[in-house]
Amino acid sequence: MIEVKDLHKTFGEVKAVDGVSFSARDGEITGLLGPNGAGKTTTLRMLYTLMSPDRGQVLVDGIDPASDPVAVRKRLGVLPDAHGLYKRLTARENIDYFGRLQGMDEALIAQRREELIEALGMGDFAARRTEGFSQGQRVKTAIARALVHGPDHVILDEPTNGLDVMATRAMRAFMRKLRDEGKCVLFSSHIMQEVAALCDRIVVIAHGRVAADASPDQLREQTGESNLEDAFVKIIGTEEGLAA
Numbered sequence: 001m002i003e004v005k006d007l008h009k010t011f012g013e014v015k016a017v018d019g020v021s022f023s024a025r026d027g028e029i030t031g032l033l034g035p036n037g038a039g040k041t042t043t044l045r046m047l048y049t050l051m052s053p054d055r056g057q058v059l060v061d062g063i064d065p066a067s068d069p070v071a072v073r074k075r076l077g078v079l080p081d082a083h084g085l086y087k088r089l090t091a092r093e094n095i096d097y098f099g100r101l102q103g104m105d106e107a108l109i110a111q112r113r114e115e116l117i118e119a120l121g122m123g124d125f126a127a128r129r130t131e132g133f134s135q136g137q138r139v140k141t142a143i144a145r146a147l148v149h150g151p152d153h154v155i156l157d158e159p160t161n162g163l164d165v166m167a168t169r170a171m172r173a174f175m176r177k178l179r180d181e182g183k184c185v186l187f188s189s190h191i192m193q194e195v196a197a198l199c200d201r202i203v204v205i206a207h208g209r210v211a212a213d214a215s216p217d218q219l220r221e222q223t224g225e226s227n228l229e230d231a232f233v234k235i236i237g238t239e240e241g242l243a244a
Contacts, residue, residue: 001025002047002153002184007056009042016042017053018208024186024201026152029179031199032188035236039208040188044157047186048078060153074102077151079159083142087131091122091141094130095148102149109148116144119177121170136167143174154178156187160194172198192229204235211235 002024009017017039024030032040045051047058049065049072058065058072065072085094092113099109117126120140125133130141139159147154159175160168175198178185189195195202196216204212204219212219212235216228223231 001061002186003057003059004043004047005057005059007043007046007058008054009039009046009051010054015208017046019056020205020208020210021056022203022210022213024153024184026184027179027182028200029175029185029187029198031195031202032186032205033195033202033232034188034205034211036190038205040205041157043205044155044186044188045080048076048080048155049073050080074149075151075153077143077146077149077154079139079143079146079154079156083138085130085133085138085141085145088129090129091126091133091137091144092117094141095145098145099148104149112148112150113144116147120144120174135162136164139163139167139171143171151183153184154186156185158188158190160189160191168194192232196228204232206236 004020004022007017007020020039020043032043034040042051046053049069052066060072060075063071063075086097089097095113095116096109099112117123120143122140122144125137130138133141143159156175160171163171172194175185175187199216201215202212202219203210212222214222219231219235220226220228223234225231225234
């Protein structure tokens with residue numbers, strides 16, 4: 001489980017994250033939802049140790065990244081907002097390289113690599129250099145690379161951004177597969193249809209604070225809206241009113 005407790009992060013005079021607290025549980029997909037500039041990506045970066053909070057705490061299986069960042073990184077598989085593939089390496093070589101960084105032996109790397117290539121439908125491009133890949137091919141390679149070490153917690157920052165319909169459907173199916181395997185899946189998205197289709201729980205962030213934390217059905221019930229998009233707009237509107 002990932003636990004976030006009263007996280008704060010300020011850049012100059014801007015409060016990017018202002019007391020965010022929530023939990024993402026094993027065997028569930030938790031969606032992080034909010035308008036641009038709400039603090040979602042900054043929150044995720046603190047979760048996967050790219051940034052340190054000014055105040056507050058992150059716990060991954062009870063481990064604080066501030067005290068043992070290496071142990072936390074071993075438990076996480078991360079697709080950041082910038083995928084950063086090595087263009088001169090093939091998809092397979094990108095995956096292998098990250099397996100070695102995790103200290104895996106070659107036999108296990110090969111086994112995990114081929115399992116992920118099959119699961120993500122990468123067989124037709126796995127042997128090609130990643131330079132010139134489509135957006136869908138880049139995202140699939142980046143996810144396989146992030147998951148090669150078999151982490152129990154998966155953090156995805158807008159994983160379907162820029163994907164076509166078929167690649168999006170495949171990515172959603174893969175996320176459900178991870179959940180069904182008992183993994184903790186935390187992802188951010190702007191696509192309301194995606195959030196409604198995937199999430200067991202939704203954390204709405206606005207102005208650097210948690211505006212709502214509930215299941216999709218609970219959010220609809222709390223706002224009196226039958227449509228999740230309308231519920232989201234009402235929650236954000238309420239939060240804006242409180243911040244004014």
